[in-house]
């Protein structure tokens with residue numbers, strides 16, 4: 001398990017930065033951040049983020065644990081790595097954002113977020129079929145909101161689906177599966193084993 005998060009009774013938890021430095025991959029480099037903003041300025045999704053990486057890192061330093069874990073920056077990052085390539089201090093910005101997102105999910109900050117629902121649906125399809133079937137991912141995602149909402153969302157997008165079928169962009173019929181499902185299962189089991197071992201050693205999230 002990763003080290004226990006500091007218990008914050010107030011808004012600003014000064015132990016949080018130390019915790020991030022020690023427990024998030026790449027976090028040990030965060031103290032090098034000089035707040036130049038090259039990361040946020042380079043981010044193609046910056047306008048969709050409530051904070052952006054530069055501000056997020058300042059919030060880590062300020063001990064704003066709840067705000068950091070609730071930030072939509074964690075979920076809107078597409079892992080394009082532009083920020084990481086451009087950071088003059090060599091801070092692995094993407095890793096830090098990903099690590100904070102994983103920790104936020106682990107702590108239950110993100111349970112109802114659309115991006116997390118979508119990620120779960122995506123992962124479900126990978127496990128079931130060995131590949132992502134857009135129709136199945138979409139259906140799983142829509143119905144994660146409940147039967148009624150799922151049907152509503154499906155109907156709202158029916159026109160798009162029909163258009164895609166007509167243009168040959170979406171096939172009808174059973175989802176394609178990979179041939180070697182046994183091999184896939186072995187890979188997933190190994191990944192779960194490594195994750196569990198990392199958590200036990202304190203290296204994971």
Ligand code: SF4
Pocket residue numbers: 032033034035036037038039040053054057086087088089090091093
């Ligand atoms: S580019 Fe690097 S040094 Fe500059 S604000 Fe972002 S993380 Fe900090």
Ligand code: SF4
Pocket residue numbers: 039042043044045046053076077078079080081082083084093094097
């Ligand atoms: S990796 Fe994420 S935070 Fe960095 S530039 Fe790309 S989208 Fe923005």
